Amino acid sequence: MADIIIKNAYVLTMDPDAGDLKNGTVVIEDGKITEIGDKTKESADTVIDAKGSVVMPGLVNTHTHAAMTLLRGYADDLQLAEWLEKQIWPAEAQLKAEDVYKGSLLACLEMIKSGTTSFADMYFFMDETAKAVEASGLRASLSHGLIELWNKEKGEADLKEGKRFVQTWQGAAGGRIKTMYGPHAPNTCSEEFLAKVKEEARRDGVGIHIHVLETEAELNAMKKRYGKCSVHLLEDLGFLGPDVLAAHCVWLSDGDIDILRKRGVNVSHNPISNMKLASGIAPVYKMLEKGMNVTLGTDGCASNNNLDLFEEMKTAALLHKVSTGNPTALPARQVLEMATVNGAKALGTETGMLKVGKKADIIIVDMKKPHLTPCFDVPSHLVYSAKGSDVRTTIVDGKVLMDNYRVFALDEEKVTEDARKAAEELVARVNA
Numbered sequence: 001m002a003d004i005i006i007k008n009a010y011v012l013t014m015d016p017d018a019g020d021l022k023n024g025t026v027v028i029e030d031g032k033i034t035e036i037g038d039k040t041k042e043s044a045d046t047v048i049d050a051k052g053s054v055v056m057p058g059l060v061n062t063h064t065h066a067a068m069t070l071l072r073g074y075a076d077d078l079q080l081a082e083w084l085e086k087q088i089w090p091a092e093a094q095l096k097a098e099d100v101y102k103g104s105l106l107a108c109l110e111m112i113k114s115g116t117t118s119f120a121d122m123y124f125f126m127d128e129t130a131k132a133v134e135a136s137g138l139r140a141s142l143s144h145g146l147i148e149l150w151n152k153e154k155g156e157a158d159l160k161e162g163k164r165f166v167q168t169w170q171g172a173a174g175g176r177i178k179t180m181y182g183p184h185a186p187n188t189c190s191e192e193f194l195a196k197v198k199e200e201a202r203r204d205g206v207g208i209h210i211h212v213l214e215t216e217a218e219l220n221a222m223k224k225r226y227g228k229c230s231v232h233l234l235e236d237l238g239f240l241g242p243d244v245l246a247a248h249c250v251w252l253s254d255g256d257i258d259i260l261r262k263r264g265v266n267v268s269h270n271p272i273s274n275m276k277l278a279s280g281i282a283p284v285y286k287m288l289e290k291g292m293n294v295t296l297g298t299d300g301c302a303s304n305n306n307l308d309l310f311e312e313m314k315t316a317a318l319l320h321k322v323s324t325g326n327p328t329a330l331p332a333r334q335v336l337e338m339a340t341v342n343g344a345k346a347l348g349t350e351t352g353m354l355k356v357g358k359k360a361d362i363i364i365v366d367m368k369k370p371h372l373t374p375c376f377d378v379p380s381h382l383v384y385s386a387k388g389s390d391v392r393t394t395i396v397d398g399k400v401l402m403d404n405y406r407v408f409a410l411d412e413e414k415v416t417e418d419a420r421k422a423a424e425e426l427v428a429r430v431n432a
């Protein structure tokens with residue numbers, strides 16, 4: 001007997017070999033997809049009737065700072081340097097471990113409710129984020145943020161903590177938690193430090209999550225310091241490879257794109273954060289044309305200001321149409337691919353596609369809504385009309401975390417209230 005059967009659904013497999021099923025069934029057993037078809041002979045403990053809904057792979061958010069939900073709307077409409085150094089970092093200096101737990105739980109709740117089933121995170125007190133992921137049932141690739149700032153002692157302490165985190169949490173929560181090293185950026189970490197991080201990551205067999213060329217200021221600072229940009233510096237260090245997840249990549253030259261492509265680097269495109277901080281427009285159309293693995297991320301809630309990947313998909317689709325002057329750029333299905341298949345590839349998870357043998361990270365989107373009526377083309381609706389709040393069911397690793405808009409995994413009221421209180425107390429400490 002199977003664990004879960006989802007029936008009567010439009011099945012958007014995101015599997016190029018299989019295509020979509022207009023009225024299909026998905027069977028889940030032991031955390032995996034065991035059958036996809038028109039009908040099944042199986043029976044199951046849980047049968048979900050998904051009539052009028054779309055069943056699809058859960059979305060993958062490849063760049064977050066989950067606990068920054070606590071700083072949602074705290075410092076808007078500022079330059080990145082001023083935002084980060086004068087507002088965010090002083091606030092983060094007051095963070096306590098329990099704040100990170102509460103903020104991360106709030107992020108997990110928000111993600112479950114908006115159809116994100118896995119995410120890549122970089123922050124501090126990461127044990128707390130890991131505990132929140134464990135409790136929420138989500139899947140995540142977590143890294144302790146390493147901000148060396150040319151301070152050797154701080155660098156060593158950070159790296160030690162990053163390593164302890166990797167060794168403690170790699171493969172935890174039944175394999176739902178993976179770990180990475182998280183050097184903040186090439187303009188906040190020295191060359192020697194980045195090389196050391198690469199060595200440790202290689203030794204531990206885990207990936208690296210890093211911000212790359214987010215701003216023109218970074219590009220200028222790198223040129224001044226090293227006479228070359230961040231991508232060339234990382235290339236010369238032997239840092240780049242398919243194990244690297246590079247967030248933003250806004251200020252890339254054509255030569256940089258070629259290097260990243262050659263090395264198989266995964267890019268996390270964060271259009272809303274880039275627009276909000278006026279960082280610029282990443283050359284996503286070019287990267288995709290060259291066959292690079294470009295994924296989607298929201299960044300933290302202080303620069304977005306939410307974790308809704310449906311908004312991110314729409315923004316990406318629109319931004320690259322207007323920036324290239326080409327309305328055929330980033331069509332809906334390609335954007336869905338970025339948020340599912342490509343994201344899963346970047347995180348190295350067996351998810352992102354509805355296919356027999358893949359892990360069952362699945363969402364059901366309720367299409368019986370005024371703003372989703374009529375429906376001629378499902379991918380178009382998912383990218384241009386749907387919202388995270390249209391997700392009615394979220395399943396991770398074959399476990400139902402939310403069904404019919406009811407979250408089982410977490411106590412919604414308590415999580416929200418605890419985070420609200422923690423955020424207010426945090427800001428009071430900053431202003432004290």
Ligand SMILES: O=c1[nH]cnc2c1ncn2[C@@H]1O[C@H](CO)[C@@H](O)[C@H]1O
Nearest residue numbers: 065088122123145146184211299300
């Ligand atoms: O868009 C961004 N650019 C640079 N740093 C960021 C951004 N968003 C968050 N952080 C910062 O990255 C650190 C985690 O390692 C945190 O200090 C967080 O505030």
Ligand SMILES: [Zn+2]
Nearest residue numbers: 211247299300
């Ligand atoms: Zn970031």
